[in-house]
Amino acid sequence: METLQEIQNQFNAVSEKYDRQRRFLIPCFDDFYGTALTLSEEVKSVKNILDVGAGTGLMSAFFHEKYPDAKITLIDISTAMLKKAEERFEGNENISFLNADFATVDLSENQYDLVVSGLAIHHLPNELKQQLFGKIAKTLKPGGWFINADQILGETELAEKIYTKNWKNHVEQNPNLTDEEKRSAFERIKVDIMAPLKPQLEWLENAGLQNANCYYQYYNFVVFAANK
Template sequence: MDKNARDVRNSFNETAAVYDGQRRKLIPCFDDFYGIAAALAETETEAPSILDLGAGTGLLSSFLLQRYPQAKLTLIDLSDNMLDIARKRFKDVPGVTYRCEDYTKFAAECSFDLIVSGLSIHHLSDEDKRVLYKASYANLKPGGVFINADQVLGHTPYVDALYKTDWKRKVEASGLSAAEIAAAYERTKLDRMAGLQTQLDWLEQASFADVDCVYKYYNFVVMVGRKR
């Protein structure tokens, strides 16, 4: 595990207990962001197999489970503390698989109807993002859908500064304590964001069809691609 992955694991182990309670205050577009990601999860089966990359506390998976109550979930994350929260969240849900490991090195034993990720891939290096997109394509069933709800870099320094200024203004008016805000700012040092168009190009290069950014709110985006 490289230093950045260790830092990400340690940071989210520390924040696991308060993570869910802060989401609406740290994601100004919370309802649309997660709601649209779940709405894009189109599949013909009532019990889809879903792989959640960087699943954390299972927040995104919980939205998908509302849509597909019989789904078979596989949650993978570096942080064992975050997955402990997910285990509590899904304690009454049968057949959920938890894997505490680096998903960039995950070797899937089966293919999935849906592969999703929420606010995680932006912690990866650009090369790891590209490798992950190719692996996700390979790990999908034909017609399967990949959804990445994440944060992106502004396409110019000016635009990126606008994104950051807007987010900080809203976070500081959210009601979070000074200590919570400081901790959130500290976590942004782990970000390794890439531009939106760059990542859409990488998805197409990984052979995904119907690639699109379906939702965008400043630097919060929902990208989608489908296996041919």
């Protein structure tokens, strides 16, 4: 799939600076990741975590700090991004890595207490989003949660216009980003395939999960979740 290769190339190219950039590219960085972490407390015992589209391991790092004894598996299609994640967690026997397309990878049933994802699933076509939600539902243990911190499409043309304008203004005015980093960020969003929030919550319910709900939103940045 040409788009898939394009996504891989885009993120391989920025792997060195991605973590530093992310704090400046996300206007609501602390609340965005903080909400995902707090939601995980709904799981009674977190022993096994799957990070879908893990990139350099930024989200996994937050969850590792919160659950230092948990085993975490990171899946990502970008070899360069995953290499950075391996360097981040070097020597940690609780952390494992899988270089694969998370949209099509086989996942064992009833394996994880927690499945998390940060800014990854919006790169998938909608059919593959639904397919992935089904796999996540099966790989979660009973009582487990799926928490997705991601970007969404506006429910209306006006909402989408406002979302896009707000984010672009934030990036353009950020003094911590170089002109090249800004251009690169604007280039990467061209391969985004965002979906509105409402259908994604419905897809989670259709996949067999329950209580699908949005717990945080700042323009098009959202944290939504469901449990098994």
